[in-house]
Amino acid sequence: MMIRIVFVFLASSFAPVLLAGGANDHGHSHAHESSVGEAAAAVPDRIVEVAMLDSMRFVFDPELESLVAGEVVEFIVRNDGRIRHEFSVGNAEEQARHAEMMRKMPNMKHADPNAVTLDPGETGVVKWRFAGDDTVVFACNIPGHFEAGMLHRVKIEAGAS
Numbered sequence: 001m002m003i004r005i006v007f008v009f010l011a012s013s014f015a016p017v018l019l020a021g022g023a024n025d026h027g028h029s030h031a032h033e034s035s036v037g038e039a040a041a042a043v044p045d046r047i048v049e050v051a052m053l054d055s056m057r058f059v060f061d062p063e064l065e066s067l068v069a070g071e072v073v074e075f076i077v078r079n080d081g082r083i084r085h086e087f088s089v090g091n092a093e094e095q096a097r098h099a100e101m102m103r104k105m106p107n108m109k110h111a112d113p114n115a116v117t118l119d120p121g122e123t124g125v126v127k128w129r130f131a132g133d134d135t136v137v138f139a140c141n142i143p144g145h146f147e148a149g150m151l152h153r154v155k156i157e158a159g160a161s
């Protein structure tokens with residue numbers, strides 16, 4: 001139910017942005033179509049563990065310094081802190097909108113394909129197929145966390161064909 005409300009909120013508030021960005025090309029546009037790819041059910045090309053810490057850091061294992069268009073990465077995310085954290089995938093603009101929404105509804109817990117919100121000790125999975133050549137922003141949008149540095153940016157490289 002919560003997801004549906006959020007979806008409607010996103011769709012109504014940001015439709016002009018989506019249209020301006022030309023994201024609506026094949027008529028199957030939805031809230032999680034992004035310039036950096038989409039959630040994927042495919043077998044992952046690689047698996048990356050992500051620890052979320054109260055020092056407002058993501059620790060990627062192995063380190064995540066590059067991404068290639070077309071690859072599917074499964075992120076196994078674990079909250080090693082004592083407070084709630086979130087791991088979300090998006091471009092800079094999407095993360096800014098998401099942060100704004102979180103400021104309005106700070107207790108919202110995500111079950112969206114592009115994000116997991118985890119209480120201390122919890123584990124979650126985000127599986128994502130990267131596409132395009134934008135810069136991915138991995139972010140925790142719990143109010144104050146992004147501002148404190150809880151983000152990681154990686155530019156998507158063109159894939160070998």
Ligand SMILES: [Cu+2]
Nearest residue numbers: 085086140145
């Ligand atoms: Cu956080």
